[in-house]
Amino acid sequence: MDIPTYDGNYFSKKSLLSTNAVNRQLRDLGPLVYLSKQEVFAVARYDDVREALRADETLVNGHGISVNNFLNTRPSYTVLVSDGEVHKRRRAVLxxxxxxxQINELRDRVEQAADDLVIDLLNRDGFCAVKDFASHLPVKVVTDLVGLPPEGREQMLDWAAATFQMIGPMNARAAKSIPRIQGMQKYIQTVAYAHMTPGGWAARTQDAVSEGRISADEGRAMLIDFIAPSLDTTILAAAHMFWELARNPEAYEALRADPDLVPSAVNEAVRMSSPIRGFTRSAETGWNIEGSILPVDARLFVLWSSANHDERHYEDPETFTVERNPRDHLGWGFGSHFCAGAHLARLEMEQLLYALCRHAQRLELKGPPIPIVNNILQGFATMPARLN
Structure with missing residues (x-):
């Protein structure tokens, strides 16, 4: 079967700010599409994305997950950039x-932190729903539990965003992120392990190094595995959840009337927001998808965000519906590389929503949100809001 070509720049600012429209074009072109500007193939339909994530022996992460060869050809010791027995060994420690x-043990602690946050926000005339609402809990929980020293904590969000910029093509946004990545690496090597909190997550990985279960390089890389999936993606999804409920007051009223809908609303928020556009994989062998053949050694961009808005799978996918409960969404991936931070993200988002339902009668937007422009992440940078 001839493979259709998309000649637009998927990573232009205009495209990144209209991702759903661009993804719809890719879905309509066919099951497998060639992105000529990036010289990679892409799958954008739900069934095909899920199948690509399932085929982890044919489509592998070990040769890199980025759109650019600069990053893909560098050695990586992270859990995400690994396959087979190496991946199982690293992920077991993580x-x-x-x-x-382990995350369920944090429930009472996270619930109290969410309650305290919402009560505090109720006493303010206004706040940023990204910085003050969505970011507060993940940053507090992750920095405390990983056991990182105070030095450098304020830069973690910047480092995580820079990491995702680098996973895209080597464009200007990625190039500007290189110094920040270098700063993160220096922090990990010279500060984090030297001053980590006993009993914290970082200390546990060091114990695994001492026991010979992972190498020192893998142990250092695991700090990135803790930080990257536990911060930006949770923050962007939680901010989107606030935005949807504020502009759909009937949906928020339904939640307040029936808090049992909270897990459903969280799933719907992650589906709608799809904070990660997707990662790439490389083909160990030829891969057949609906009659289209991905060549050996080709790089495939697996578009999670497109799958979550595929009208072939979800009815009226652009409408936020608290009762939908899309438990099969791909916002956290699927298969052996399912997001390691998903349990923590779910707990934090659910407790934030329960706390809102307990204490706030109404969520208000005080102005339009400003979107981020990131090669891989999507969501809001700022969102003026108020609680009543």
Whole structure:
């Protein structure tokens, strides 16, 4: 089958600010599309994205997950950029901190922090729903639990955003992120491990290094595995959740009337926001998708965000519906590389929403939100708001 070509620049500012429209074009072109500007292939339909994420022996992460060769050809010791037994070994150590049982132990602590936050915001005339609402809890929880020293904490969000910029093409946004990535690496090497809190997540990875279960390089890289998936993606999804509920007051009223809908609303918010556009994989062998053949060694951009808005799978996908409960959404990926921070993100978002329902009668937007421009992340940078 001839593979259609998309000649637009997927990563231009205009495209990044209209991702849903561009993704719809890719879905309509066919099951497999060639992005000529980036010289990579892409899958954008729900069923095809899910199949690509499932095919982790044919489509692998170990040769890099970026759109650019600069990053893909550099050695990586992270959990995400690995396959097979190496991935299982690294992920097993990571999940000793991020597994469901470990995260469930934090429920009371996170619930109290969410209550305190919402009560504080109710006493303000206005606030930023990104910085003050969505960011507060993830930053506090992650920095405390990872056990990072105070030095450098204020830069973590900047470092995480820079990491995702680098996963896109080597454009100006990615190039500007290189010094920030270097700053993060210096922090990890010279500060984090030297002053980490005993019993914290970072200390646990150091224990795994001492026990010989992971190497020192893998242990240092695991700090990135803790920070990147536990901050920006949760923050962007939580801010989008606030935005949807503020502009759909009937949906918020439904939640307040029936708090059992909170998990459904969180799933819908992650589906709608799809904070990660997607990652790439490389083909170990030829991969057949609906009669289109991805060549051996080709790079495939797997578009999670497009899948979550595919009208072939979700009815009226652009409408936020608290009752939908799309548990099969791909906002946290799927398969062996399912987001390691998903349990923590779900707990934080649910507790924020429960706290809102307990204390706030109405969510208000005081102005239009300003979107971020990031190669891989999507969402809002600022959002003026108020609680009543």
């Amino acid at each position: 999940m000793e901190s991020l597994g469901r049982p």
